[in-house]
Structure formats: C-alpha cells, structure tokens
Amino acid sequence: MSRLPLQTIESAPEASRPYLERAQAANGFLPNLVASLANAPTALETYLTVAEINGRSGLTLAERETVQITAAGIHGCGFCVAGHTAVALKKAQLDAQLVEAIREQQPLPDARLDAVAIFTRAVIATRGAVPDAALAAFRAAGFSDANALEVVLGVSLATLCNFANNLAQNELNPQLAAYRWEANAHVA
Template identity: 90%
Template sequence: MSRLPLLTPNSAPEASRPYLERAQAANGFLPNLVASLANAPTALETYLTVAEINGRSGLTLAERETVQITAAAIHGCGFCVAGHTAVALKKAQLDAPLVEAIRAQRTLTDTRLNAVAVFTRAVIATRGAVADEALSAFHAAGFSDANALEVVLGVSLATLCNFANNLAQNPLNPELAAYRWDAGQFAA
C-alpha cells in the first residue's frame, strides 16, 4: 500500500487531471508513480515534461534506459527498475541477459552500454564531479560532451521518480509484476 494517495483523473487536483489522462492513454494503465505524483501537480508536470525532454536527447533509447535502470538500482527503487526493464525489453529490444546485468550492476557485454552504465554510476557517486579519467573513458567509448550532460539529465529524471517512489512506497502495478526487482538481491 502506498504511503501517499494513489489518485485517479476523478480524484486528483484539477491541474493533475490532464497529465493523468495522458499517462493512462500512453501506458494502457495508470502507473502508481504517476498516480502518487498527482498529489503535487507541479511534481507530476515536471516528471512528465523532463521525461519528454529526455526522450529527445542524443542518447539512444537503449542508452537512456541503461541510465534509468542503473540509477534506479543505485537508488533502490524497485518500481522504476521494473518499469524501465519493461521498456528496455519491449521497446529498446535489449536481450534479457543484458538487461539483467544492468539491473545487477555488472559489467555489460555491450561496450557502449557498459560505458553508459559506468559513467552513470560515476555521476551519481560523485554528484557530477566525475574524475577526468571517467569523462575520458566515456569519450573514448564514442560519447560527446553533450552525451555526458544527457546522462546528467537522465540521472536528474531518475532521481525525481526514484525518490518519489521511495517516499510513497508505491506498490508495483500488476502490469509490471513480471519485471519485479528487489533491491536486496543486488549490491549496487
């Protein structure tokens, strides 16, 4: 049970209703993250707006989902790990063993995605003050300065939704049950 009310388009503040309707139409269900964020219309608007902007970044969908899963695992947000696992498998078409390695924070067989995961962990661990070597390694994998900032963008998006879910203690929607992740399974 969520510690915060899970709102619907009928019970949410007026300012949250269009965002809830949009999220429900896009997903085919109302994710509990969105339902809880509806308690603060500006938080819900920020989450959906930043998610849309993040989707336009120069990183591929697979790279963006690597950032999201990596950050969610570090932040202990099982809801977001599950949700982004679904996207990584269904939309980004990543194979299951690779996604499991991202979830477990292991070295990835895909060298580009591994560079994204390693850089994401460095950004989070250092609060952005990554060592010159970390940035150089990211560049050596073929990424630009813009991509480095886009990882920061992805981490900022992840931080908002991971922390909101951790605060609310949102239960996993049944639609995401197959992608369940338990933070206790892995050491970040």
C-alpha cells in the same frame, strides 16, 4: 500499500488531471508512480516534462534505459527498475541477459552500454564531479560532451521518480509484476 494516496483521473487535483489522462493513454494503465505524483501537480508536470525532454536527447532509447535502470538500482527503487526493464525489453528490444546485467550493476557485454552504465554510476557516486579519467573513458567509448550532460539529465529524471517512489513506497502495478526487482545489496 502506498504511503501516499494514489490519485485517479477523477480524484486528482484539477491541475493533475490532464497529465494523468496523458499517462494513462500512453501506458494503457495508470502507473502508481504517476498516481502518487498527482498529489503534487507541479511534481507530476515536472516528471512528465523532463521525461519528454529526456526522450529527445542524443542518447538512444537503449542508452537512456541503461541510465534509468542503473540509477534506479543504485537508488533502490524497485518500481522504476521494473518499469524501465519493461521498456528496455519491449521497446528498446534489449536482450534479457543484458537487461539483467544492468539490473544487477554488472559489466555489460555491449561496450557502449557498459560505458553508459559505468559513467552513470560515476555521476551518481560523485554527484557529477566525475574524475577526468571517467569523462575521458566515456568520450573514448564514442560519446560526446553533450551525451555526458544527457546522462546527467537522465540521472536527474531518475532521481525525481526514484525518490518519489521511495517516499510513497508505491506498490508495483500488476502490469509490471513480471519485471519485479528487490533492492538489497544493489543499493549504494
């Protein structure tokens, strides 16, 4: 059971209702993350706005989902690992074994996605102060300086939703149950 109320479109503060309607229409259900964020309309607005902006970045959907799953795993957010696993498999059409490697913070068989995961871990571990060698390796994998900043953008989005979920201790929606992930030794 969530530690924070899970708002519905009817029970949410007025300012949250349009965002809840949008989220329900986009997902076909109301994710518990969104329902708990609705307690603070500005937090919900920020999350959805930054998610939309992140979706316009120069990183591909597969690369963005690698950032999200990597960050969620490090932050110990099982809800977000599950949610982004669903996106990675269904929308980004990533191979299940590749997604499992991302979830487990293992080396990836795809060199570009491995570079994204490694750089994401470096950004989080150093709070952005990555060593020159880490930035050089990311660039050598074919990424630009804009892409490096877009990884930071993705990490900022992940931090908001991961920390909100960890605070709320949201239960996984039934629609995401097949993608369940438990934080254990994965958490840095």
